[in-house]
Amino acid sequence: MTALPQERRIVTAIPGPKSQELQARRLAAVAQGVGSVLPVFTARADGGILEDVDGNRLIDFGSGIAVTSVGASAEAVVRRASAQLADFTHTCFMVTPYEGYVEVAEALAELTPGDHAKKSALFNSGAEAVENAVKIARAYTKRQAVVVFDHGYHGRTNLTMALTAKNMPYKHGFGPFAPEVYRVPVAYGYRWLTGPENAGAEASAQAIDMINKQIGAENVAAIIIEPVLGEGGFIEPAKGFLPAVRQFAADHGIVFVADEIQSGFCRTGQWFACEDEGIVPDLITTAKGIAGGLPLAAVTGRAEIMDAAHAGGLGGTYGGNPVACAGALGSIETMKALDLNAKAKNIEAIMKARLTAMAEKFDAIGDVRGRGAMIAIELVKDRTTKEPNPEAAAALAKACHQEGLLVLTCGTYGNVLRFLPPLVIGDDLLNEGLDIIEQAFARI
Template identity: 55%
Template sequence: MSQPTQQRIVKTAIPGPASLELHGRRETSFSSSFSVTVPLYIDRAGGGILVDVDGNHLIDLAAGIAVTSVGASHPRVVEAVKEQVDRFTHTGFLVTQYEAALGVAERLNALTPGDFPKRTALFSTGAEAIENVVKISRVYTGRDAIVVLGHAYHGRTLLTMTMTSKNVPYKEGFGPFAPEIYRVPSPYPYRWTGRGEDIAQEAFDQLAEQVRTQIGAHNVAAIIVEPIQGEGGFIVPPEGYLTKVAKFARENGIVFVADEIQTGLGRTGDMFAVNHEGVVPDLIATAKALAGGLPLSAVTGRAEIMNAVPAGGLGGTYSGNPLAAAAAVAALDVIVEEDLPARAREIESIVKPRLEALAKEGSRIGEVRGRGAMIAAEFVVPGTTEPDPDAVKKIAAYAIERGVLILVAGTFGNVIRLLPPLVIGDELLNDALDVLEEAVRDLDVLPTEVVRSVA
């Protein structure tokens, strides 16, 4: 099937009648515990466009929550999956092996930061990768404690939701939580006073003090950080912070882990977000963009750490599924050969100035932040830093009605986050930004609609 026309086309109300009919079926068949950003049903997608069942062409500024960086139907990914389907769909990598999984591991070993021997393990989801990061770190160090940051998001399993900061909707009612997880304050430059270098030092000092005095550095297996916090609101740590934390971990025999599930593989304008500060993690977790839309995740890192778990200690029925592995080989090749990190930087050069122009004195935009094709605007009550979640609900609703899909995020639910596919064209991107500008300028007269945050 050919790629959809790369143009915003609104034929019906959004959601349209066909979507609403399908949504009626959803309400009588699917658990209501799954959130609904918008009751919109997609028929096909590609490039920067989603085509719904009513024929509306929507500009995609969500990329399946940073998954479809190469687009939702890149020809090379599609062809690789078709070829693999013809061969076999599953054998179980723990039973018999196949070359595609090796190809993913070899590419990740080469692409991830660090000039040392590496090994990779493949899993299915981002949360599963983080679960295994914890297992590997505990076995390697012989320690139990895991340190995470405020505003963090690491997943929805029992362990990873314990590591996640935000209570509603991720944790409420699901306790008791996993033991030996410790949270330290995370630098949030917009909401902390002082210059960037002072904030970096202050936040690091708090982390080091808590680790030394409240946990005991000798008890800590790993410190796990998102180089840019995703669901927390695209919070970019001040320069120097990650470097200090990585050095502290190394000095205390602690495994330093980068959760690059959302930020990795070109999204922030470099292959990995830690590269912006020259930080080399011991372990790095990837997922989302890894397999062009198919479920696949990975943990990559120092060979001596990755090989610490005895044979049989890692794995899973679907770990490194052959369809997903074939898709990942193709997607990784596209990211490298088409230089999508450079494209992410071009996207930033288009998006950031236009949003910053709206963040003038008296605006509801308190800050525009992010890197590459991972840009956010935090909305506040004008003249204050008080979060304004109602504003982002209005903007998201306005945008979807006009054929632009965006996501809401942030600990306070007051952040618009933009995650376009890295293959989106400039014309399409600027059209979407026109709609966002209209929404921000007309904010006072927009009706309030609820659009939920997802991660």
């Protein structure tokens, strides 16, 4: 049950007068480097609906970038976090620890792939998790090089900017970046020159060849990849690519890191996206969907690797904050109780059927892809040349926003519309949102 009526309602222009007043205050007080997709100011959110300060109710196809998978005010998250708030807000786990942190680490050991002994360390953000995974891998292997992939996104800190593939807006003007980071090809099936059927084998062979020639496998501490590349355009590496790279890492003592920050916690219809091809990573990074909107992140992995860092080498003042840990336990409780993996698969079935039908009507849709509730359409100017069409993506997003549907764009070329509805969204809202998308295509 949700406290907020699960229906779209438009009572003013988008954004409305109260949002516009707040936007004027925001422009005066907040650094302009912090952007917003849609400057409507949220008053309440739950289920598949965001309600703004003007009383408009928007259908949410963004989930705060894959964060509020259980909804933005899920009962179990609110209940557990509220109880923890009343007890204490902070002690610092590195000073006097508390049970919630341990419970989250135990839950992660249970849920993540593989039946080996596992340990976790908790942090505040996805970028912090990735950065700490690199620290752990370097401590374990006594090596320095880190391998990442085209179209990858890993964060906004100095090291994670170096790991990220896309210059604008993430890296432009912010260098120099951390050294010993090397980028290799990924199997982007839609854009692979010899076709998607060859992409897995050819791209993995190219990537491995580049690692051997340009770096030397014996110098590589970690290979880091998103099992579904998020910001890069919801790219599912072509089948066979991930297993080949995973095997290469195992053969050469390289720590294989699955960055599941956007794709984890039931988002793709499995607890973690790497399960699709049976990948068992050495380390897995999580954040976003873990805690129902509270800031929490984790590195979970093989106990012997996680224990490689010296005592005091990992941590942070707020890492594994007790209120965020309570939120995570509530989020995981909700995912299990509602079987959100099944819900994600249902969302995929509805969205892919509708979007595939739209692709038959609208030539601008070059590709429909994704898994679970992590679905995207890539927009092109010409299906033969596959020339990216970022203008269409921007226009469609704007048209959807005007009608009360929040959608996000992404992709290395800015030409992908990505859909990340909360996993608890109702089928009626999901279909209404798809109606709005179809009408926007018809108009544009």
